[in-house]
Amino acid sequence: MTKRREQVVRVSDAEGFAEAGAVLTIDLAAIRANYRLLRTMLGGARCAAVVKADAYGLGADRVAPALVKEGCDTFFVAHLSEGIALRKILGESPEIFVLNGLPPGAEGACAAAGLIPVLNSEAQLVAWREHAARDRKTLPAAVQVDSGMARLGMPPEEVARIAFDPRAFDGIDVRLVMSHFARADEPREAANATQRAVFEALAKMLPAAPRSLANSSGIFPGAENHYDLARPGCALYGVNPVPGTENPMLPVxxxxxxxxxxxxxxxxxxxxxxxxxxxxxxxxxxxxxxxxxxxxxxxxxxxxxxxxxxxxxxxxxxxxxxxxxxxxxxxxxxxxxxxxxxxxxxxSVDEVAAQAGTIGYEVLTSFGSRFHRVYVGG
Known part of the structure; x- marks a missing residue:
């Protein structure tokens, strides 16, 4: 059975309670505890935090600072606009990666905010390299390869072409080489081993850099998925990362x-x-x-x-x-x-999701703006 954690708070005393139709209580201490558990499971690998979609609907302005207090220094968002907003919240020091990479013409805004684009195509790589040359700076980037999900990342033929270009990464400091599991929540699927093999082969063709493959579910099967950095998202927010078994995460x-x-x-x-x-x-x-x-x-x-x-x-x-x-x-x-x-x-969130024929991610990110929000454990 999923672990339950009672939250002690008198929401009726909070400002704005009387006007609201519903109350959403968010336990920041539980998020921090979930981060600690994941970090412990990773052993020597670093643990980042995915706070895209406003920290899965729970408020990046409250969640990300709580994670910084827990020692997290690396964050992932989906869109450049999310990264710019998060930089204003967190200041200069944490690394903030933008998973969807660079929209055409947005290179200047990305560099000005000190964000790290995840380059998903040769075109994005060229645009970032040219921006670095114009500014006469070395700019950071991550490179994502498509190891078998067919969603984002450079396909193998593109990686091979870039590998033969000695100037492909001129002016670019490659901070991370990454990919994404398609079936991490099904650890016995052969597709996971296939993706690891493809990822490793493609990573060898790129500049030497830390590697990252595991999302929340990818952390649990074992160290073979961990590499240098993991990118948990849903598990931080109490969604079960190992469907079909007891949820190891605290509810949030x-x-x-x-x-x-x-x-x-x-x-x-x-x-x-x-x-x-x-x-x-x-x-x-x-x-x-x-x-x-x-x-x-x-x-x-x-x-x-x-x-x-x-x-x-x-x-x-x-x-x-x-x-x-x-x-x-x-x-x-x-x-x-x-x-x-x-x-x-x-x-639980997962039980509600099952009743709706969906997943916990969608339940959290669908929450509207009319709730009275109460943060506890901060």
């Missing part, structure tokens, strides 16, 4: 929504849009202030909890509200403003 988020209204309906009543549900007997219902505009998947068959009692969703998820069956609760248990748990000790 707790999501609670307020009750708006309660009612009692007679048998035969239609419930929600399209009357997708009907009461087969007298029922008591509660409507909560959470919906698909907040990132809760519309077709997710799910539950809320109050004091450990499971409260099933009834009918369709609306844009701003969800109807719960509270017939199992004693009358008067709920009133407007009562908080019910959607994610927390009784229901």
């Amino acid at each position: 988020v707790r999501l609670e929504a307020k009750v708006i209204q309660t009612r009692e309906i007679p048998a035969g009543s239609g419930i929600g849009y399209g009357h997708a549900a009907k009461a087969v007997e007298k029922m008591r219902l509660a409507t909560i202030s959470l919906g698909y505009a907040d990132g809760w998947h519309r077709r997710a068959a799910s539950f809320a909890f109050l004091a450990g009692q499971r409260l099933p969703f009834v009918g369709r998820v609306s844009m701003d509200s969800i109807i719960l069956d509270i017939s199992a609760l004693p009358p008067g248990s709920l009133a407007p403003g009562t908080l019910v748990e959607l994610i927390g000790p009784h229901q």
